[in-house]
Amino acid sequence: MRRISRRPAPWLVALAATSLAAWSVLAVDRGEFTPVVLCSAASAWASVSASLDLALVFDSPARLAADWALMLAAMMSPLVVAPLRHVHERSFARRRARAMLLFLAGYAAAWMSAGACLQVLALATRSMAPAPLCLGLAALAALAWQVSPAKQWCLNRCHRRPPLAAFAAPADRDAFFFGLANGGACAGACWALMLLPLFAGPAHLAAMVAVTLFVCAERLEAAAPLAWRWRGPGKALRIVAAQAAMRLAPRLREAVS
């Protein structure tokens, strides 16, 4: 009988540290930091008549891209654990770090492209409507997307684990394109939810935490047939309840007795 090691792999520690560092920056610099153009209480959010031009004066494209990258590092790190494990396991040991970085490059490329589209959409919407209405519209869009078959199609593709070439340039290519495909599917699944922090104003950090927890929870579900139906964190809640009952309850009983 084999004893299973519970010690996390170094790459998992590095990923967790990256995510934690990004969350720390977001939390510590909350007063001045503008994660994306309309998250900030200090700039465009304060101006109901903000236009695209004005917003871009406040926040250069480079700044917007950096802020978006920070959001991705914080929010999406948990979601790449499973596909990164696939890359890690199916690559030569000496190529693992390289392959995983290429996967992340592809994943980030997909999400940065999606981020540019989402921020333009957010800016355009904010230039035409007051903030509370923008948030309401975003919530409606997220809800409609959440129950749609299209969302399930994206989620199913997030679960794909393709074969990867092992040697030389084809291995690099496959790792990058796996990241691109996985990032594209992830952006497809999450884009509407990501609008919520963009329009949440002063509550953007809380909205980011809530969206992160939600998308991580829904990713625990297996692939499913395409259909109109509600998709929520049901499985995650069941896991928490079952594991608490299984692991904590006996200890509590022991402590009481």
Place this chain on the structure above:
Amino acid sequence: MAFTRKNVWELGGDWADPILWYARGVKAMKARPLSDSTSWRFYGAIHGMDQGLWQQLGYLSANDQMPGDTDVQNYWSQCQHGSWYFLPWHRGYLIAFEAVVRDAVTKLGGPADWALPYWNYFKLNENALPPAFASPNWPDGTGDNPLFVPQRYGPNNDGNVSVPVDQINLSALGDPDFTGSANGGSPGFGGVDTGFSHGGQVHGELETQPHDWVHGLVGGSDPQTNLPGLMSDPDTAGLDPIFWLHHGNIDRLWEVWRQNPPTDADPTDPNWVNGPAAVGDHAFMLPMPGGVNWTYTPGDMSNLSNLNYVYDDVSPPAGAPQAIARLQGLGASPAAARSLVGSIAMAGPKTVELMGANSQSIRLTGTEARTAVALDPAVRQKVAASINSLVGPAPSAPDRIFLNLENVRGLNDATAFRVYVNVPEGEDPARHPECLAGSVALFGVRKATLAGDKHAGDGLTFVLDITHVIDALHLAGTLSADQLHVRLVPVRPVPEAAQISIGRISVFRQSS
């Protein structure tokens, strides 16, 4: 009352009482409508259900009244494959099915201690389909024998059903670890750690061989239509009365494996003991006679005697344990081999790493497919060093080597093929059993290929232990080759329409 499961070939006749009563019980279940949770088809649908396939095979018609949504959600399509729950779920499935048959048997005046026989196709002259299943007639010559099904085509798709003994093996019994991993190394005797898994991607060792193989060879496919035999597809397998005797044998082999404690033991991980409900999934749930719902966990299934069941034979296969024989073959003394095997079984986590892979996906059509697996020289040297260390001053256990058939996709579950490594060029693989890496039947591949039904469409991954092939190369001094030549040889020609493809063929080393 303890129930004893006995060898179907050793009951004292083709239609000995336990078989006759089984047939009568099956007939009673078949007479019930689909919506009855103790009907034959309802029990088949618990394993798996595909309305289109059932209609094509004549098991579902427009006149059938479907069960209520709650029954369908609670009970149907539960079979656990590609998962460490494979063995315990099927044990419960057998027990519940047996209870339903026994209920029918006793109502017909049969014995209250009736138990399901098992089909041990490994025994000499017992590999043919038991005669009571092969005839359309009852023993009195009347022609509605419920144990007979026409959609059972056999290894050659000609209706002659047997399990060729040279195509099955008990290698899985040599793995001391119940739980494996999906990382390219051993998938374990009992399968890999998963949540509820109606169709996981990596099949465990016992599941791959003999379980999948017997399903594929007994079922075969219709040579005219290419539709699968009932046994070949998880969505129809439970409709064939021989299914239950096959799984009786698989369940018995679990008990055989457990005869060697403390190494060959079931998992103690709470996620296995408490079952899929512990990881947020559907608990195992089956309908019992009288409308009773039975919920059970893998932990409930671990001890067979607590369930009041015994098998008439749980003796281990003859010969020295495989691991000891391997080490002695590589030059270790008997004492050192025994000592090392003990240390391997109790060792901590294994290191698994990729050793080589082919360069592109391959299609399997017709009678053969070939590919070359390029090996990484540095990893190959690690393997050679691990083997050499066995005869050094401080012997340590050598690596095990696994061939992975990754992302196997296709539309025909009846596809079965053997995998050979380094057969000399121009020679018939069948003449080189020493080059046989293993046998793969694609039980479940269709559903695993079609995205959207609990699958992402990646297909299945099969893991074959090719340690013996690598050892032979080492002993022959040819392990320094840059490539392994792999040949896939189907049991029956594979039609183009089956669309069988293998995403990558790779080789992994696993430290002992």
